[in-house]
Amino acid sequence: MPSNAKPFALSSRACRTRRQPISGLMAQAVENPDVISLAAGLVDDATLPTAEAADLLTAMLADTGAGRAALQYGTTKGLLPLREALRAHLVHLDGWDPAHIAATPDDLVVATGSQQLLFILGDMLVDPGDVVIAGWPSYFVYTGTLEALGAEVRCVDVDDGGMVPEALEALLGRLDAGGALPRVKIVYVVSYHQNPTGITLAGDRRERLLDIVRRYSRDHRILVIEDAAYRELTFEGAPPPSLKTYDPENRDVALLATFSKTFSPGVKVGYGLLPRDLVEPVVLAKGNHDFGSANLCQHLVLRALETGVYQRHVKRLCRRYAEKRDAMLAALQTHLGDLGPQVHWTHPTGGLYVFLTLPEAIETHSRSPLFARALEEGVLTVPGEYCYAADPTRTVPQNTIRLSYGVCEPDRIRAGIAALGRAVAHVLENP
Amino acid sequence: MPSNAKPFALSSRACRTRRQPISGLMAQAVENPDVISLAAGLVDDATLPTAEAADLLTAMLADTGAGRAALQYGTTKGLLPLREALRAHLVHLDGWDPAHIAATPDDLVVATGSQQLLFILGDMLVDPGDVVIAGWPSYFVYTGTLEALGAEVRCVDVDDGGMVPEALEALLGRLDAGGALPRVKIVYVVSYHQNPTGITLAGDRRERLLDIVRRYSRDHRILVIEDAAYRELTFEGAPPPSLKTYDPENRDVALLATFSKTFSPGVKVGYGLLPRDLVEPVVLAKGNHDFGSANLCQHLVLRALETGVYQRHVKRLCRRYAEKRDAMLAALQTHLGDLGPQVHWTHPTGGLYVFLTLPEAIETHSRSPLFARALEEGVLTVPGEYCYAADPTRTVPQNTIRLSYGVCEPDRIRAGIAALGRAVAHVLENP
Numbered sequence: 001m002p003s004n005a006k007p008f009a010l011s012s013r014a015c016r017t018r019r020q021p022i023s024g025l026m027a028q029a030v031e032n033p034d035v036i037s038l039a040a041g042l043v044d045d046a047t048l049p050t051a052e053a054a055d056l057l058t059a060m061l062a063d064t065g066a067g068r069a070a071l072q073y074g075t076t077k078g079l080l081p082l083r084e085a086l087r088a089h090l091v092h093l094d095g096w097d098p099a100h101i102a103a104t105p106d107d108l109v110v111a112t113g114s115q116q117l118l119f120i121l122g123d124m125l126v127d128p129g130d131v132v133i134a135g136w137p138s139y140f141v142y143t144g145t146l147e148a149l150g151a152e153v154r155c156v157d158v159d160d161g162g163m164v165p166e167a168l169e170a171l172l173g174r175l176d177a178g179g180a181l182p183r184v185k186i187v188y189v190v191s192y193h194q195n196p197t198g199i200t201l202a203g204d205r206r207e208r209l210l211d212i213v214r215r216y217s218r219d220h221r222i223l224v225i226e227d228a229a230y231r232e233l234t235f236e237g238a239p240p241p242s243l244k245t246y247d248p249e250n251r252d253v254a255l256l257a258t259f260s261k262t263f264s265p266g267v268k269v270g271y272g273l274l275p276r277d278l279v280e281p282v283v284l285a286k287g288n289h290d291f292g293s294a295n296l297c298q299h300l301v302l303r304a305l306e307t308g309v310y311q312r313h314v315k316r317l318c319r320r321y322a323e324k325r326d327a328m329l330a331a332l333q334t335h336l337g338d339l340g341p342q343v344h345w346t347h348p349t350g351g352l353y354v355f356l357t358l359p360e361a362i363e364t365h366s367r368s369p370l371f372a373r374a375l376e377e378g379v380l381t382v383p384g385e386y387c388y389a390a391d392p393t394r395t396v397p398q399n400t401i402r403l404s405y406g407v408c409e410p411d412r413i414r415a416g417i418a419a420l421g422r423a424v425a426h427v428l429e430n431p
Numbered sequence: 432m433p434s435n436a437k438p439f440a441l442s443s444r445a446c447r448t449r450r451q452p453i454s455g456l457m458a459q460a461v462e463n464p465d466v467i468s469l470a471a472g473l474v475d476d477a478t479l480p481t482a483e484a485a486d487l488l489t490a491m492l493a494d495t496g497a498g499r500a501a502l503q504y505g506t507t508k509g510l511l512p513l514r515e516a517l518r519a520h521l522v523h524l525d526g527w528d529p530a531h532i533a534a535t536p537d538d539l540v541v542a543t544g545s546q547q548l549l550f551i552l553g554d555m556l557v558d559p560g561d562v563v564i565a566g567w568p569s570y571f572v573y574t575g576t577l578e579a580l581g582a583e584v585r586c587v588d589v590d591d592g593g594m595v596p597e598a599l600e601a602l603l604g605r606l607d608a609g610g611a612l613p614r615v616k617i618v619y620v621v622s623y624h625q626n627p628t629g630i631t632l633a634g635d636r637r638e639r640l641l642d643i644v645r646r647y648s649r650d651h652r653i654l655v656i657e658d659a660a661y662r663e664l665t666f667e668g669a670p671p672p673s674l675k676t677y678d679p680e681n682r683d684v685a686l687l688a689t690f691s692k693t694f695s696p697g698v699k700v701g702y703g704l705l706p707r708d709l710v711e712p713v714v715l716a717k718g719n720h721d722f723g724s725a726n727l728c729q730h731l732v733l734r735a736l737e738t739g740v741y742q743r744h745v746k747r748l749c750r751r752y753a754e755k756r757d758a759m760l761a762a763l764q765t766h767l768g769d770l771g772p773q774v775h776w777t778h779p780t781g782g783l784y785v786f787l788t789l790p791e792a793i794e795t796h797s798r799s800p801l802f803a804r805a806l807e808e809g810v811l812t813v814p815g816e817y818c819y820a821a822d823p824t825r826t827v828p829q830n831t832i833r834l835s836y837g838v839c840e841p842d843r844i845r846a847g848i849a850a851l852g853r854a855v856a857h858v859l860e861n862p
Contacts (some may be wrong), residue, residue: 219718
């Protein structure tokens with residue numbers, strides 16, 4: 001910029017919009033291509049359905065009418081037949097009696113991944129200074145987004161059963177006592193195989209959690225955002241019913257999901273089943289953002305659902321991710337299993353993540369000896385500190401690590417965990 | 432909503448986000464399928480490149496590596512080879528010496544249509560109460576978006592040469608005198624075949640316009656957004672160089688364009704060449720919106736550019752739209768040419784729109800006798816009042832109409848203008 005040019009005067013929102021810490025990590029992965037990355041939450045390249053997509057697109061574009069429809073503008077809310085298919089898909093996943101839930105295709109909105117709906121819901125509800133409640137830890141891209149919107153993110157403990165209802169109730173009680181309840185707008189729950197822990201919210205907590213939120217919805221309704229991005233990647237046991245199941249009047253829960261993890265991130269198709277009175281604000285906002293996500297991708301996903309290609313693909317994916325999770329858990333037992341009870345990790349029944357806790361004395365952040373040593377040993381992981389929002393009342397644990405088995409082959413996963421084990425041993429021996 | 436449910440407490444932005452008036456019109460078009468719509472700015476269904484897209488996608492997905500890359504996550508900023516191709520494309524369109532302009536692929540951002548960049552640029556620069564300057568008339572979806580962001584939109588006359596530089600200078604002078612200059616953030620210019628008038632900003636106004644904006648960039652730089660969505664749909668004469676051409680240091684102008692009008696709206700790929708110090712704020716915001724637009728569509732557009740399929744398609748499109756424009760202009764002469772000098776219309780050299788002015792006594796709004804009569808006669812058009820932002824210092828003309836020749840066949844265009852002519856005659860005879 002030449003010296004005589006004044007800077008732009010950015011908006012207050014722009015000033016709050018910061019680089020996500022994870023982005024530096026991703027740059028490190030690119031700069032160190034030989035390092036085994038257990039960091040990225042990407043999906044396994046080898047599983048991407050190239051042949052299936054080719055068949056579906058060829059059939060679509062060979063039919064001139066269908067092809068033109070896919071290449072023409074769509075609607076802001078999303079392709080109606082896709083929204084109909086998505087409603088049927090949700091009914092199937094939850095085993096709902098179709099009459100159980102007051103949700104029609106009109107209550108579904110298609111978006112550029114579920115992230116776009118997360119953003120818009122935040123933007124439509126949060127004014128600077130408002131409060132959003134999330135898990136401790138939680139999906140950090142969204143908590144970072146909320147902070148850019150000006151939200152104060154307050155956190156609720158997550159244990160092996162997910163967000164702890166009693167802790168949520170206690171937090172809401174404290175906020176109420178402090179006069180902050182009118183500012184509480186959203187409770188954000190990743191309800192299946194949560195990023196970063198892999199933990200699923202227990203079935204018997206779901207209705208209780210909703211009841212608590214309803215009880216505190218005194219001045220206004222507090223929205224529960226149920227982020228079900230990893231739900232269909234369940235490969236052990238049956239997943240519990242969605243939180244949405246306990247919202248038959250369709251008024252409290254925005255259920256969000258995406259085809260990024262289960263079909264293809266490159267099509268960037270996500271969707272949300274929204275409380276009816278939020279549909280209009282969300283669609284109006286999306287009209288200002290882009291007046292509709294890529295129609296071609298919506299037509300592709302619709303065909304994948306209608307032909308059963310999608311459902312078969314998800315089954316294959318689950319088998320593959322189960323194998324990888326098994327490889328990671330076994331390698332953790334082999335290489336970190338003898339370090340005593342202070343070292344433990346989660347045992348996900350689906351999704352892409354294992355969350356590892358080390359002794360409190362071992363720091364895991366990106367300037368830590370362990371992080372440096374792990375890179376030397378040839379493995380990159382996500383420091384757990386990134387996964388905790390900036391709750392002003394809490395201290396971020398420094399001894400956790402997020403591990404993803406999404407991208408690597410089982411052999412690389414084993415080698416990566418072995419490298420991490422060597423790094424941990426080294427740091428323990430050289431305190 | 433059950434009676435015991437409290438409403439959500441929407442954000443102040445949500446409260447400012449209103450239904451675009453055009454949406455009611457589009458619903459009317461859907462409800463009256465037999466009516467000839469000269470309203471929608473959609474592209475001609477018959478021109479959509481289904482066979483070309485099929486060939487490109489088949490070749491891409493048959494190559495496993497390329498196919499997986501397209502179905503995997505991309506980057507927030509957009510596919511690097513596409514950004515390289517887009518830079519080359521811009522250099523070609525403007526005939527720049529590649530060294531002429533300090534713009535690299537790093538200064539390009541790919542988005543979900545150019546609308547997403549319009550939104551994000553507004554969001555990164557505008558705080559409620561800030562001022563954005565646009566044409567009178569201008570592209571109303573964006574001025575509506577700006578109003579949702581809290582901007583006060585102030586307008587500058589548009590004549591046959593586009594935005595009038597002297598009028599811009601006078602407005603900036605008045606804002607300065609009133610102490611409002613520190614709040615002026617953006618000057619928005621649709622530089623080619625403007626929606627709604629079809630008018631192109633004259634070549635000899637471009638540098639002057641930029642100079643004026645620079646002169647008033649005293650406290651901070653005022654961004655010029657150059658919306659070039661219709662540039663490549665030039666079918667008569669050579670279009671003038673972009674405004675960006677007069678910004679060789681890449682600091683004042685955000686040049687936005689899209690493949691929606693020239694290739695396929697269904698791929699929703701737009702892009703912007705941004706002043707370097709705006710790239711980071713825009714990319715960070717886009718990270719919060721969706722961390723990248725559909726990668727599959729970006730790969731498709733890249734192949735269309737690289738193979739020349741895109742360039743050939745644009746040539747065919749221009750021939751087709753030229754024929755339709757000719758049909759519309761001839762029909763206007765036939766059916767409205769004898770109504771005296773108070774009735775006149777623009778003569779676009781490209782794009783999709785003709786702007787019609789009627790005698791001041793004839794109102795064109797959606798509750799007007801003319802609008803109702805035109806629907807009865809079988810034609811739907813856009814009341815010109817929608818195309819003027821809510822500038823508090825101006826009175827919206829009530830006697831203009833936007834006509835689009837984008838969608839209909841020439842015969843339907845002629846029939847639609849004949850119907851409009853009958854409606855106008857009827858209203859003139861029954862005042």
